[in-house]
Amino acid sequence: MKNLFLFLYRNNYTIIFILIEILCLTLIIRNNNFQNASAFNSSNKIVGAVMEVVNYVNEYIDLKATNKNVVQENARLRSLLPDAYYESNILKNTVNDTLRHKQYSFFVAKVINNSMTRRNNYLTLDKGALQGVKPEMGVITSQGVVGIVKNVSWHYCTVMSMLHKDMRISAKFKNNNYFGSLAWEGSDPTIAVLKDIAKHVVFQKGDTVVTTSYSAVFPENILIGTVAGADIKPGENFYSIQIKLSTNFSNLTYVYVVDNMLKSEQRKLEDETVNNDH
């Protein structure tokens, strides 16, 4: 017993080192869990405030590119306005539409912190629980998919970027609807890899890849990117396809948070179905 205490006393430096490292590992593992609200991240109030100041400066630098995007987006939306269509039928349809329910609503948020050089990248947005942001909402821009909301505080939320090792997005080809799962391999922030596309599927370089509605996070047909190349290992049945991401993560300024109003219903039904099997 005495020897044990002596050992502990002599090696107290190493023992404290091991204890602190265990604490750090616990933090890392806790943070890796999706939806684990933790006070120590940039949804924290002080950190968020500092980031807002930093972003205030960055915003001026990116102003030109942002303006261009806004103008393009405006032009696109303007072309969707009823005024932009030629009215060909004289009888106007005034029947209340009960066949179509609104499923998705979008609200705009400003990116106040962003990274793309790390293996696991996050964004911080200036909208939080007060504005109705909830974990697992999708985040998109006019260019394409950005990520999924992870933590929410009252005024801020953090978003797990597409450029994260745990990110999986259900994606499909726009022209033939074959779907697979999209992940980021970690080196190039403009390229992601689409897997699980079977060998018989025909596609070309430049084909458009869009989201599916399977995950209930993103609306269907949101642009993800275009096919940049593909390879298949001998003896395997599935392609691994390089996708050039359409979102430019290096100048994100304003993004849209997507609220799927029917998500809980879809999830509940799917969970019940799975549980019935067991």
Added chain:
Amino acid sequence: MITDILILLLRFIALVGLQVTILNNIQLSGYINPYLYVLFILLLPVKFPKIPAMVFAFFIGLTIDMFTNTMGIHAGASVFMAYARPVVLKIFSPRDGYETDATPNIKDLGLQWWLAYSSVLVLIHHFALFYLEAFRLSEFFSTFMRVLLSGASTLILILITQFLFGKSKKER
């Protein structure tokens, strides 16, 4: 004594400020990201007690983590670096030992000594950091590239900072 603590505190704030406002926004080719804040641990006095050094390292790492949403990664790597520091100091100690109040800096101990000391510790820190971040061995070589490239950029920044602000004990 009080001024020593004040200097440590100011250095802490300055390095964290520089790291989170400017350096974290530098994005070069997806691999390179300098982490200058490790200079805080490098510059602790040679005879600084070991356990407080690890606690300081933990807190500076944790502060950086808060700003980058990487809970525990920087803290873990910094503590590892602080743990290895006494060993590295011992290996590179001059023939007649350090002075009792020596602080590691380029003017007192020379460029060659400083390069050896800082490059070993920065590599230790970046190794821990990037492998904790990847958290898997399947990307061993691409992570290794990140360690080397980011390590080189950190070292260059550390050298510049030392040439600009490094003061020897006598000048103070």
